[in-house]
Amino acid sequence: MELNGLSIDQAPPISAPVRFFIAAPIFGIIAGFLIFFTDSATLMSRYSMESIVVTHAMTIGFLGFIMLGALTQMLPVLVGAKMPKVAFVSKYSFLLLFIGVFAMIWGMLEQNSIVIFISLFGLGGGFFMMFGSMAIALKGVNNFTPTVKAISTSIVFASLIVLMGLYLLAAYISEDLKSSHIVIANIHSVWAVFGFAGILIIGVAFQVLPMFYVAPKFKSFCKKRVVWLISIGLVLWFGLSIFKEEYSLFAKAWIAMFFWAFATTVWLKLSARRRPISDVTVWYWRSASIFLTFGSFLWIFDEYFKHEYIVMVAILIGGFIMSIMIGMVYKVIPFLVWFHLNGMGYMSIPTMTEMVNKNLAKAQFVLFMLSLLGFIFSFYMPYLLQPSAVSFIISMILLEINVLAPVLIYRKISKTKPDFDMSSLTTTT
Amino acid sequence: MSTIKEFLTSDHSRCDEIFASMEAAANSSFEDAKVLCLEFIKATEHHFQMEERIVFAEFEKKTGMTQGPTQMMRHEHTQMRALMQDMFKALESENKDKFFGNSETLMILLQQHNMKEEQMLYPMIQQHLNAESEHLLEMMNAMIVE
Numbered sequence: 001m002e003l004n005g006l007s008i009d010q011a012p013p014i015s016a017p018v019r020f021f022i023a024a025p026i027f028g029i030i031a032g033f034l035i036f037f038t039d040s041a042t043l044m045s046r047y048s049m050e051s052i053v054v055t056h057a058m059t060i061g062f063l064g065f066i067m068l069g070a071l072t073q074m075l076p077v078l079v080g081a082k083m084p085k086v087a088f089v090s091k092y093s094f095l096l097l098f099i100g101v102f103a104m105i106w107g108m109l110e111q112n113s114i115v116i117f118i119s120l121f122g123l124g125g126g127f128f129m130m131f132g133s134m135a136i137a138l139k140g141v142n143n144f145t146p147t148v149k150a151i152s153t154s155i156v157f158a159s160l161i162v163l164m165g166l167y168l169l170a171a172y173i174s175e176d177l178k179s180s181h182i183v184i185a186n187i188h189s190v191w192a193v194f195g196f197a198g199i200l201i202i203g204v205a206f207q208v209l210p211m212f213y214v215a216p217k218f219k220s221f222c223k224k225r226v227v228w229l230i231s232i233g234l235v236l237w238f239g240l241s242i243f244k245e246e247y248s249l250f251a252k253a254w255i256a257m258f259f260w261a262f263a264t265t266v267w268l269k270l271s272a273r274r275r276p277i278s279d280v281t282v283w284y285w286r287s288a289s290i291f292l293t294f295g296s297f298l299w300i301f302d303e304y305f306k307h308e309y310i311v312m313v314a315i316l317i318g319g320f321i322m323s324i325m326i327g328m329v330y331k332v333i334p335f336l337v338w339f340h341l342n343g344m345g346y347m348s349i350p351t352m353t354e355m356v357n358k359n360l361a362k363a364q365f366v367l368f369m370l371s372l373l374g375f376i377f378s379f380y381m382p383y384l385l386q387p388s389a390v391s392f393i394i395s396m397i398l399l400e401i402n403v404l405a406p407v408l409i410y411r412k413i414s415k416t417k418p419d420f421d422m423s424s425l426t427t428t429t
Numbered sequence: 430m431s432t433i434k435e436f437l438t439s440d441h442s443r444c445d446e447i448f449a450s451m452e453a454a455a456n457s458s459f460e461d462a463k464v465l466c467l468e469f470i471k472a473t474e475h476h477f478q479m480e481e482r483i484v485f486a487e488f489e490k491k492t493g494m495t496q497g498p499t500q501m502m503r504h505e506h507t508q509m510r511a512l513m514q515d516m517f518k519a520l521e522s523e524n525k526d527k528f529f530g531n532s533e534t535l536m537i538l539l540q541q542h543n544m545k546e547e548q549m550l551y552p553m554i555q556q557h558l559n560a561e562s563e564h565l566l567e568m569m570n571a572m573i574v575e
Contacts, residue, residue: 077544078544079548080545080548143548143549143552207544211544212536212537212540274445274449274453275449275453275536276452276456277533331537335538338538339538343508347511351530351531351534352530352534353526353530353533354526
């Protein structure tokens with residue numbers, strides 16, 4: 001009988017997801033400093049060492065950490081799957097990944113083989129410990145909803161891109177970059193953006209938009225077919241880009257069409273939502289759908305991806321994926337704090353909206369958007385790069401403050417005596 | 430004829446609609462919002478009691494599981510009842526920030542609660558109480574809130 005996730009003692013301890021959320025903005029700040037000290041011409045090429053390092057500080061350090069933290073928390077609630085030994089897995093995979101990302105940044109910038117080797121061990125160990133635990137949890141799920149299918153598919157893509165990533169990273173140890181390196185790097189990045197992050201976001205959106213904003217539900221075709229159609233497109237693109245590159249444009253158009261349709265659907269659903277609230281989370285969903293629309297079409301033209309790298313990264317990784325992740329963090333962390341404290345018997349606690357300073361959250365959003373626009377236009381006006389990097393760094397510092405505020409409330413309140421003894425019901429930590 | 434799962438899921442949506450109308454009203458009129466808040470509390474309480482007094486009770490009797498998921502759902506109902514009262518008090522004192530703070534917290538709690546019920550508990554209940562489904566639906570339709 002499938003009971004996982006129904007009770008608070010089946011939910012992971014608050015530290016399991018929260019440690020990932022606290023660490024993520026740190027990597028955002030590091031990425032900002034790396035951009036600040038790099039000239040815009042270097043960031044135009046996706047194969048410069050600086051571009052690779054900045055991209056991975058954001059994708060693994062920022063996005064990867066938020067996605068893993070969110071999945072740790074969401075699997076019991078959205079899917080009804082409990083990760084085995086979740087506290088242990090979260091703690092040690094976090095440590096391995098934290099070391100792994102730092103070592104990758106350092107090792108790649110300094111061209112230090114030993115440090116790159118450490119990053120290989122940290123990233124491989126951390127990711128596969130997490131994915132393994134998630135796969136075991138998903139294996140026990142009986143009710144295969146569209147969200148479960150999307151999460152499972154995205155984890156398959158994630159495992160493949162990590163394997164490819166480790167192979168690419170290992171090449172920097174031996175400094176033996178084979179001719180296939182660029183092809184694999186291309187597949188790695190496209191599957192990461194559209195296969196892992198894109199499909200995960202689509203799957204979560206099926207649940208989150210109707211639930212949190214009382215928006216109209218997604219159509220049955222969308223929920224049942226889109227993830228498969230995108231996956232087929234990604235596999236087709238993979239085959240064509242290796243064997244018949246001249247036709248790969250068709251597969252890209254196929255994939256981009258579905259993401260554009262998703263972006264438009266998100267916009268329309270938010271416009272038709274029944275809840276009138278308009279906070280930063282709504283702004284982030286809206287901005288993500290705009291960036292995704294532009295990004296999907298720009299991506300079809302390969303030259304853009306090759307020579308105007310910073311433009312694509314700012315639009316797809318920053319504007320689409322990071323926007324949604326930041327919006328999600330603003331909802332998830334205050335709720336987790338409230339939920340765990342209330343479950344422990346504390347009744348006089350701040351509400352979710354009282355935990356994060358609204359003005360700081362708005363300032364964070366504005367600075368983040370300004371930085372993205374600055375990065376995009378720095379392709380045409382290179383002098384915009386440094387001020388945009390400063391704006392990005394400040395937005396990440398504000399995000400860290402906004403993440404820490406509810407966590408500090410939790411720490412402070414949990415040290416006091418609860419209003420009620422809930423020990424017979426809960427075993428939260 | 431709908432199933433227990435369909436019936437209760439559709440009742441979740443009905444409560445969501447009233448909730449959304451209440452929040453919309455709170456932006457312009459506290460009086461209208463109070464009326465809708467009471468309507469929401471009444472609808473939600475009716476839903477909770479249909480579960481606690483009829484469906485959960487029958488499920489517990491049939492499976493012998495009294496300390497399992499139904500107990501936890503009851504616990505979350507208690508959390509939500511307290512939040513609904515806080516929300517109404519905030520409207521009475523015309524404190525918009527407090528009202529929206531409570532409504533946001535309640536909304537997320539309610540939605541994750543509904544999701545667990547719709548995806549895990551209701552299918553399980555439907556499986557165990559399939560034969561009594563029609564009778565239980567009649568009881569739920571006829572139930573008077575205590």
